[in-house]
């Protein structure tokens with residue numbers, strides 16, 4: 029029995045994307061660490077990325093790192109969400125490295141690493157204005173001084189995260205600031221920093237233009253590998269493909285309906301006032317998938333005549349009036365997906381994950 033909804037994972041397409049980005053990195057002396065969090069650390073995804081040449085794996089959750097380790101994937105694992113103080117024991121046990129921005133957590137990591145008799149690598153994050161995680165540049169020398177005294181931690185490098193919360197874009201200027209900070213730390217403490225981590229997918233356009241300062245030697249990449257999406261311009265990233273993941277859902281109702289509700293309107297299922305354009309009667313389909321499994325605005329039908337109208341927890345509503353194909357109840361509609369949509373469908377236990385490995 030074939031079960032829907034399902035998410036096809038095309039490993040050959042994923043591998044194409046990863047080879048392209050790894051080659052781009054090589055051209056400029058930059059290691060690519062693949063971030064697997066959007067796939068919940070899916071072992072076959074991770075294995076494919078490693079096979080395509082990514083240097084290490086990063087994930088935001090220890091559970092995902094354990095999932096990949098338990099699948100037998102030997103790799104260097106980094107926790108990319110700064111650790112919870114309550115979880116430091118697991119962090120030092122299962123991750124080789126973590127990104128950090130808090131001295132009390134670093135102290136707790138050091139003590140946990142001592143208890144399990146390990147050395148744990150740390151990359152200190154610097155906030156260059158995006159206002160998510162990171163030490164302020166002025167706090168950095170003091171933090172480095174303390175970390176260097178923590179016997180069970182190894183200061184592996186510095187990193188920055190941009191375009192996540194504040195939407196701040198990587199530029200020659202803010203990357204230059206990162207290098208300046210790194211070099212002043214190196215000369216002040218007489219150390220050599222192994223990794224200068226210049227950000228996530230949003231740093232790839234700068235790299236591609238040849239404008240990334242030389243000392244940036246590592247990027248942590250998720251979205252471009254998975255979805256071939258340039259996260260700065262939201263256009264396709266050159267030489268990558270958007271269809272490594274294809275979502276399929278089944279039509280459970282198909283009927284001609286007016287495009288404007290009948291009666292006095294209140295709020296929708298999520299407490300928001302609904303907005304409608306009256307286009308007269310339309311052919312409307314309901315899919316057996318909902319906002320519990322996908323982000324409605326991240327569904328891109330492969331049949332480009334189909335319009336996604338909206339959805340509720342368990343239903344997605346489509347307008348098929350201008351569809352290229354003809355459909356009936358029980359038919360399957362296919363989509364490529366945006367990042368949030370991929371995140372939800374990978375996380376949803378109701379969506380079957382189907383690994384496709386042949387070309």
Ligand SMILES: *Cc1c(COP(=O)(O)O)cnc(C)c1O
Pocket residue numbers: 063065088108109127189227228229230248249250251252259
């Ligand atoms: C998610 C994440 C990444 C990867 O981001 P993409 O935009 O998917 O490339 C990199 N670094 C950190 C700290 C992250 O949380």
